[in-house]
Amino acid sequence: MLAAGSLAVVFEDHVGPAFEAETGTAVRGEYHGSTAVMRMITDDQKHPDVAVSADHRLLRDRLYERHTDWDVEFASNAVGLAYGPDTWIADRLAAGDPWYEVVRDAPAGDLAISDPALDPLGYRAVLAFRLAEREHGLDDFAAPALERAYREPEEPQLLADVETGNRAAAVAYRNMAVAHDLPFEPFPPAYSFADPDRAETYASASYTTTDGYVVTGAPIVYNATVLADAAAPAAGRQLVQFLATATDVLRENGLAVASFPRTHGAVPSGVLS
Amino acid sequence: MTGVERTHERTVVDRDGDETPALEVDELSHRYGRTRALADVSIAVAPGELIALLGPSGCGKTTLVQAIAGHLHPTAGQVALHGTTVTAVPPESRGVGVVFQQSTLYPHMTVAENVAYGLTAQGVPDETRAARVRRYLELVELAHLRAASPDALSGGQARRVELARALAPEPDVLVLDEPLSALDRRLRVRLRDEITRIQRTTGVTTLFVTHDQADAMAVADRLVVMRDGTVAATGTPRALYESPPNRFTARFLGRSNELAGRVVGDDVDGSADHALGSTARDGELDMVRVAIGEAAFVVPDTPPEADQVLVHVRPEAVRVAAAGADDDHGTSDRDGSDRDAEGGGPNADRDTTVSLGGTVARVADAGSRYDVHVSLDSAIAIDEGTETPRAADSPPTVTAECTRCRLATGDRVQVAFDGRDVSVFPRPTECADSGGAGGPGR
Amino acid sequence: MSLASETIRRRGSWAPARLVAGLLGGLLVAGFALPFAAFLWRAGSVALWETLAEPATQTAIRNSLLTAPVATGISTALGVPLAYVLARASFVGKRVVEALVILPLVVPPVVGGALLLSVVGRFTPIGAAAASAGVPLTDSLLGVILAQTFVAAPFVVITARAGFTAVDERLEQASRSLGHGPIATFTNVSLPLARGAIVAGIVLTFARATGEFGATMMVAYNPRTMPTQLWVAFISGGIDAIVPLAAALLAITLAVLALVRRVARVPTVVDA
Numbered sequence: 010m011l012a013a014g015s016l017a018v019v020f021e022d023h024v025g026p027a028f029e030a031e032t033g034t035a036v037r038g039e040y041h042g043s044t045a046v047m048r049m050i051t052d053d054q055k056h057p058d059v060a061v062s063a064d065h066r067l068l069r070d071r072l073y074e075r076h077t078d079w080d081v082e083f084a085s086n087a088v089g090l091a092y093g094p095d096t097w098i099a100d101r102l103a104a105g106d107p108w109y110e111v112v113r114d115a116p117a118g119d120l121a122i123s124d125p126a127l128d129p130l131g132y133r134a135v136l137a138f139r140l141a142e143r144e145h146g147l148d149d150f151a152a153p154a155l156e157r158a159y160r161e162p163e164e165p166q167l168l169a170d171v172e173t174g175n176r177a178a179a180v181a182y183r184n185m186a187v188a189h190d191l192p193f194e195p196f197p198p199a200y201s202f203a204d205p206d207r208a209e210t211y212a213s214a215s216y217t218t219t220d221g222y223v224v225t226g227a228p229i230v231y232n233a234t235v236l237a238d239a240a241a242p243a244a245g246r247q248l249v250q251f252l253a254t255a256t257d258v259l260r261e262n263g264l265a266v267a268s269f270p271r272t273h274g275a276v277p278s279g280v281l282s
Numbered sequence: 283m284t285g286v287e288r289t290h291e292r293t294v295v296d297r298d299g300d301e302t303p304a305l306e307v308d309e310l311s312h313r314y315g316r317t318r319a320l321a322d323v324s325i326a327v328a329p330g331e332l333i334a335l336l337g338p339s340g341c342g343k344t345t346l347v348q349a350i351a352g353h354l355h356p357t358a359g360q361v362a363l364h365g366t367t368v369t370a371v372p373p374e375s376r377g378v379g380v381v382f383q384q385s386t387l388y389p390h391m392t393v394a395e396n397v398a399y400g401l402t403a404q405g406v407p408d409e410t411r412a413a414r415v416r417r418y419l420e421l422v423e424l425a426h427l428r429a430a431s432p433d434a435l436s437g438g439q440a441r442r443v444e445l446a447r448a449l450a451p452e453p454d455v456l457v458l459d460e461p462l463s464a465l466d467r468r469l470r471v472r473l474r475d476e477i478t479r480i481q482r483t484t485g486v487t488t489l490f491v492t493h494d495q496a497d498a499m500a501v502a503d504r505l506v507v508m509r510d511g512t513v514a515a516t517g518t519p520r521a522l523y524e525s526p527p528n529r530f531t532a533r534f535l536g537r538s539n540e541l542a543g544r545v546v547g548d549d550v551d552g553s554a555d556h557a558l559g560s561t562a563r564d565g566e567l568d569m570v571r572v573a574i575g576e577a578a579f580v581v582p583d584t585p586p587e588a589d590q591v592l593v594h595v596r597p598e599a600v601r602v603a604a605a606g607a608d609d610d611h612g613t614s615d616r617d618g619s620d621r622d623a624e625g626g627g628p629n630a631d632r633d634t635t636v637s638l639g640g641t642v643a644r645v646a647d648a649g650s651r652y653d654v655h656v657s658l659d660s661a662i663a664i665d666e667g668t669e670t671p672r673a674a675d676s677p678p679t680v681t682a683e684c685t686r687c688r689l690a691t692g693d694r695v696q697v698a699f700d701g702r703d704v705s706v707f708p709r710p711t712e713c714a715d716s717g718g719a720g721g722p723g724r
Numbered sequence: 725m726s727l728a729s730e731t732i733r734r735r736g737s738w739a740p741a742r743l744v745a746g747l748l749g750g751l752l753v754a755g756f757a758l759p760f761a762a763f764l765w766r767a768g769s770v771a772l773w774e775t776l777a778e779p780a781t782q783t784a785i786r787n788s789l790l791t792a793p794v795a796t797g798i799s800t801a802l803g804v805p806l807a808y809v810l811a812r813a814s815f816v817g818k819r820v821v822e823a824l825v826i827l828p829l830v831v832p833p834v835v836g837g838a839l840l841l842s843v844v845g846r847f848t849p850i851g852a853a854a855a856s857a858g859v860p861l862t863d864s865l866l867g868v869i870l871a872q873t874f875v876a877a878p879f880v881v882i883t884a885r886a887g888f889t890a891v892d893e894r895l896e897q898a899s900r901s902l903g904h905g906p907i908a909t910f911t912n913v914s915l916p917l918a919r920g921a922i923v924a925g926i927v928l929t930f931a932r933a934t935g936e937f938g939a940t941m942m943v944a945y946n947p948r949t950m951p952t953q954l955w956v957a958f959i960s961g962g963i964d965a966i967v968p969l970a971a972a973l974l975a976i977t978l979a980v981l982a983l984v985r986r987v988a989r990v991p992t993v994v995d996a
Contacts, residue, residue, distance in 0.1 A: 017959040021780075037863075037946035040959050054838065054942070056846050165959035172962045189962045353897050373900035374908075386898040390916045399912075403903030451903055 010036055010248065011055060013043045013063035014164040015086070015130065016231070018188040023258045028251050034244045042128035042164050044218075047071040050236070058235060058245035061252075063182075064129035065230040069273070070222075072234065079274030080234040081281060083253045084264040087203035088133050088229070089195035091186040092178035093171050099192065108194050109141055109150060112178075117157040121170055121179040124162045126219045129229075131160070133202055134180035136214040136226040140200035143213070182229075184263030202229040203265055231264070232273070243279075250280050302365040304329040304487035305350065305455045310359030312345050319345040320356070321511045327455070327489065329364075332481050334502030335491040338534070342511040343491045347459045350489065351380045363454055374403065379448035379486075383460040385440045387432040393443050394419070394428040400451035418446040421480060438469045442476065449484060456481075456488045462497055474500055495535050499523070507531050525583075529707040532594045539600065539680045541658075542709060543574045543593040545585065572706060575659075579636035581701040588708035599703035600682035602654050605639065605694040634701030642693045643679050654689055655679045656697050763970065775968035784953035785972060791865055791949060792933040795872035799880050799929050804922060807884035808910060812893070829878045833938025836875055840943050844870065867944030875939050876932035880925035887921025888914055927984055931977060950976075 012020060017040045025036040041049070043063045049055040051071055062068035065082055090108050092098045098119075101111045112120060125131035138151040159176065161167045168189045170176040186193035198204045202211055211226035218224065233252055235245035253270035260266050272281055303326040312320040320342045327333050337343050348354035350361055352373035360369045368376050379400075387396050394415055401411045419425040422442035432440060441461060448456060458477070462470040478501050481488050492498050498505055499519040507515040507522065507530070515522055515531040526532035529540075570585040571578060574593060581593075640658040657679050680697055689695060775781055810822065828836055844851045844861040854861045861867050891914055899909040915922075937951035945952060950973050957965040 014959050017956060018961065021956060021960050039945040040956060053847065054841055054845065169958065169962050188960060351897070351901050353900065372905070373897070374903050374905045378901060380898065380901040382894050382898065384892070384894065386892070386895045388895065388913065399899070400902035403908065447902070
């Protein structure tokens, strides 16, 4: 299984062992940025049975037709600011300052975002900043703030840096902050990408990746599929089914599961039917 | 396999020709890239002989050793051992023992293990091996050090252990490549004698390679002198020393005087005038008449193929005496009867002695003798550095040895030597003029 | 000047040189020591033994202990003869071979992994053949060994070559003239005399193979070795999560070093 890095804890510590206990099949997970996951599959470098993405449109865009024709959406997530509990940022936020004021005042390198070219979390940070600018009527906020932010190519490194004190804060998912035990300041629903009803608002911001792929803002939806050339398709479908129905586990780990799971495309029998 | 075929003339060193040589090198040539290291070298060594291969550094000695031992495949020519061609045979199958200039004792083995190393390859059973090791260590008088580590040995001891190691497998041929060069003089002389003794005791055919003529002449049955990749001369030490076949050998084997001379007239009675020297007649030795300045004398030697010659004579054969005194300082060692035996009494045309006048330039005290450097009046000596005749304003000197003379700088003297002690070589011509006798201008 | 004062003066003139050497060396050692010190300081507040007892951790340790020695063994068995050839022989294309040996060191491990995949990936001729023969070269311990060998073998080749070059060729020639063929000479003379360098190379290779991650991640993310498991733990739980595994990795490396020292009786980088 190739999965987005933000799901590492969920799979390794919870879904994986539970699935094995129930079905006897072990989950061998590999975790990379979702963009990297898709690329490895389309480049024929890796051949997983199951692919899990942190951006449902990314998966459909890259994998549909050649590698699969269906997917199951199973959770959402919220984007926000994870920060070190002993930093000046913590103090400012505790005092009630809005996060964008704090970010505006942050010196270069204090804030980290994931690399937009490699990770949906990265371009979500970009989109969130742009939406925030519009939402709060901020003058020239997004561009300079993003300029000052450090782009971390390795998603897991993002919060590790905050933990060790290398960075003061990072734009991250709620479930990541939960896993790392870090204080989390969620963005307002207008640009947290957690509300499926605000799809249009989210769509008003866009970002172009280095390989020309235009991303428009959208609610965060995690989806999973079984690839057409999977070596163990039956087990794969079992896992997707299991994942989709493990709502308690997902919620405990900081993911949002209201209005999930949902199917898309030609879902095979045995999966949520 | 058949022996090597001799198809044409070359410098072959051969003994009686009836026994198969233990080692034979035939027209061996080798190039390193474009550089020629050896050119058509041919040598034959009889079983039990100790041949010294003598030559200055860079003359190809080491290349020859490597080819004989098998560590190098020559670009042309053959190597044969006891009649069998071995040029393409790898070193481990040749039975040629080698001792190099630097120590190659194995530091991770004891002395005894080193000596036994060659025996383990032969599959010699343990007991025989132990006995052989003991025997050879005793031969080099180091049995008491059998358990020592090579780093604990002195230079001389290490050399002897290497000798024992090379001999223990009882090879057909032993090659010693400058074995004494790394040792100090006293040790060198001692070890030189050891090597001779050991060689006589074991009877192993030996090739002793060196650049030191004293070492070579002290140990060798026969000498092979090499220069620039070719054989310059071969023969017994005495023969080469007294009658060197070419100028290089003459100068390399010992101290020498060289005087410019020319071949004059014809000394054989009754013959018509020949422009150049004399030719051999039946029943007579070769002779050539040579003049140095105005003094002419006869040299019993094959006439050289030029009329401008170098007269070579060793200092110990040159007698010096104060002018006017009768020359009996040292004449006593010359046997007058030889001269008479050539046919009739002293005959001007057959006179082999020559006497030249000069002034003592310097007397050097060399402890066991005096070296008297004499400036000659008329002769032209050859400047050793440039190989061209000196300018007239720089007086030529001849060095004579003298044990009991009492001469001082400035004394007028007569310098004399005998044609029988002389070697005559063609004089090398200068590039600028043809057949130049030289002169003041250069 | 008396001998005593001469000695004292000479001893004094050594002091500045030693001081400089000590300072420079001290900087390097500090560079190694400080991260470990900081790391171990964290270890005090972490559930060391529980994590080590987890099945995933145990499996990862077991996998590392299975694969790294095999990779080191293959690297040594193939690399030492290659090193000898490079040290002694000259042949057409030698420069190319030398460059190939260094290549895995220069290339980032992840790229190395991608290179390997292009040769033994599941749908390449070799990979497919191996998979159908029941010995898959990706996503398997074999794949791990392949990745480890690729990145770590250059170490033993390079150090062994230096060791062989340092052996005077005449020692080998003497052995040949004493009747031993090329292989016997290699075994009796070259190998023993180059032993120190070779053992150092083996230690380096093992250390590199054990710590190898980038290429392994590409070729065989699963089954997990210690570095891979460490990475997943890092993704999941951050620095604190990796402390037990990193401590285990350190302990194993030290144990191997001590073992090698005892067996080979050769001082490695750790000399007592």
